[in-house]
Amino acid sequence: MDVCVRSAQQPQRSPGGWVEAEEGALQEDDVGGPPKGSNQTESSLQSLQKFVRTEYASYTQEHYQFAGKNIVLQESIESFGAVVWPGATALCQYLEDHTEELNLQDAKVLEIGAGPGLVSIVASILGAQVTATDLPDVLGNLQYNILKNTLQRTAHLPDVRELVWGEDLERRFPKAALPYDYVLASDVVYHHYFLDKLLATMVHLSQPGTAVLWANKFRFSTDYEFLDKFKQVFDTTLLAEYPESSVKLFKGTLKWD
Ligand SMILES: C[S@@+](CC[C@H](N)C(=O)[O-])C[C@H]1O[C@@H](n2cnc3c(N)ncnc32)[C@H](O)[C@@H]1O
Known part of the structure; x- marks a missing residue:
């Protein structure tokens, strides 16, 4: 079920501008991460917390249930x-319900605009080899969440990398070396100025055999304009609709003619 089952306020602004490691963040019995007392992995996570931005007044810990696991973000x-959007929970639900059909075991997956990391974490728990990407400012929290929820839970520990849409793509993600079975994207289309660069990024990351799974809550005219452009370059199938959240999930494979 794609439910956020509980939430706990975690105010922890530090004067130095970086969040310090929260005591006990790893102590919940049903959460991924190292066993209690595993000093080395705990200290890795604590080090990572230093890269989590603290301009924000507060963080919360949100709990999700997917793939039989409790995921804490x-x-x-x-x-x-730094928030999970509706497209992410819909995409996670789809990945969970269609794991075998999608052949996720050992599949090579890259997520763009991964945010707090829920989709990448679920794909990883379901067996995929995941690279989670986003803007530089987001990577500290993303890396923290991913490590906390995948350590000792997954066959392949996810990689976290900077990927700014349309920027320096060939140098950072050379086409010749791209092996992705899936490019995942949830709620990356909303009212912002980078929609053409986003589409160019989806195209750049696609090779024959790559499927883009794009889940989006449709709200603005720009969402539909992007969908029209997406359909011009990708053979597009509507995989699922979630009327309660207005999320649609599309699969796109690049047109090669
Ligand atoms: C609405 S959030 C969605 C986060 C996550 N995918 C989810 O559904 O919960 C959009 C994400 O796109 C990222 N993003 C926005 N503009 C970007 C850009 N130009 N390059 C790379 N990532 C960008 C944001 O940092 C953010 O993580």
Whole structure:
């Protein structure tokens, strides 16, 4: 079920501008991460917390249930990239329901605009080899959430990398070396100025055999304009609709003619 089952306020602004490691963040019995007392992995996570931005007044810990696991994410409503959006829970539900059909075991997956990391975490728990990407500012919290929820839970520990849409793509993600079975994207289309660069990025990351799974809550005219452009370059199938959240999930494979 794609439910956020509980939430706990975690105010922890530090004067130095960086969040310090929360005591006990790893102590919940049913959460991924190292066993209690695993000093080395705990200290890795604590080190990572130093890269989590603290301009935001508070973080909360949000709990999700997917793939039989309790997933705990550190989120802040003060950043688009630090909150789970409706497209993410819909995409996770789809991945969970269609794991075998999608052949996710050992599949090579890259997520763009991963935000707090829920989709990448679920794909990883379901067996995929995941690279989670986003803007530089978001990567600290993303890396923290991913490590906390995948350590000792997954066959392949996810990679976290900077990917700014349309920027320096060939140098950072050379086409010749791209092996992705899936490019995942949830709620990356909303009212912003980078929609052409976003589409160019989806195209750049696609090779024959790559499927783009794009889940989006449709709200603005720009969402539909992007869909029209997406359909011009990708053979597009509507995989699922979630009327309660207005989310649609599309699969796109690049047109090669
Ligand atoms: C609305 S949030 C969605 C986050 C996550 N995918 C989800 O559904 O919960 C959009 C994400 O796109 C990222 N993003 C926005 N503009 C970007 C850009 N130009 N390059 C790379 N990522 C960008 C944001 O940092 C943020 O994580």
